[in-house]
Amino acid sequence: MITVNHVAKSFGENLVLSDIDFEINDGEVVVVIGPSGSGKSTLLRCLNGLEQPTSGTVAVDGQVISDAKVKIEKIRAKMGMVFQQFNLFPHYTVLENIVHAPMVVKHETRDVATKHAKELLRQVGLAEKN
Numbered sequence: 056m057i058t059v060n061h062v063a064k065s066f067g068e069n070l071v072l073s074d075i076d077f078e079i080n081d082g083e084v085v086v087v088i089g090p091s092g093s094g095k096s097t098l099l100r101c102l103n104g105l106e107q108p109t110s111g112t113v114a115v116d117g118q119v120i121s122d123a124k125v126k127i128e129k130i131r132a133k134m135g136m137v138f139q140q141f142n143l144f145p146h147y148t149v150l151e152n153i154v155h156a157p158m159v160v161k162h163e164t165r166d167v168a169t170k171h172a173k174e175l176l177r178q179v180g181l182a183e184k185n
């Protein structure tokens with residue numbers, strides 16, 4: 056369960072989130088809708104500790120994530136977030152961007168990672184982007 060209690064977030068003078076209160080129960084599916092710039096991403100970032108609320112608290116399964124005793128990495132390991140921007144490396148080609156992470160994180164060889172990357176590009180109709 057996620058419990059958001061009186062969360063506010065400002066960037067300088069810009070008050071983005073004001074006194075937000077809600078609970079999301081296990082298994083519940085919630086959609087946040089609003090105009091661009093209304094604070095949807097900021098709210099999500101507050102839920103996983105990528106942003107610190109200016110005031111108020113976020114608790115996950117009863118643990119307040121800003122509490123110094125709470126290991127945020129453990130909580131984040133259970134949370135997924137798809138970023139709006141892809142954060143590609145601008146100095147890499149498309150293929151190199153796909154090959155990089157499996158080589159670093161999973162220690163795949165360049166050959167294996169490249170083969171897999173080309174297959175992924177083919178699946179999404181981007182085979183020419185290598």
Ligand SMILES: Nc1ncnc2c1ncn2[C@@H]1O[C@H](COP(=O)(O)OP(=O)(O)OP(=O)(O)O)[C@@H](O)[C@H]1O
Nearest residue numbers: 066069071089090091092093094095096097098139
């Ligand atoms: N790190 C930051 N520093 C300063 N201002 C920020 C920062 N992050 C977000 N903002 C501002 O907070 C407001 C809300 O931005 P946010 O990205 O949360 O909106 P959003 O609802 O996700 O918009 P979109 O629909 O375009 O994704 C905007 O005015 C934005 O400029």
Ligand SMILES: [Mg+2]
Nearest residue numbers: 095096097139
């Ligand atoms: Mg957003």
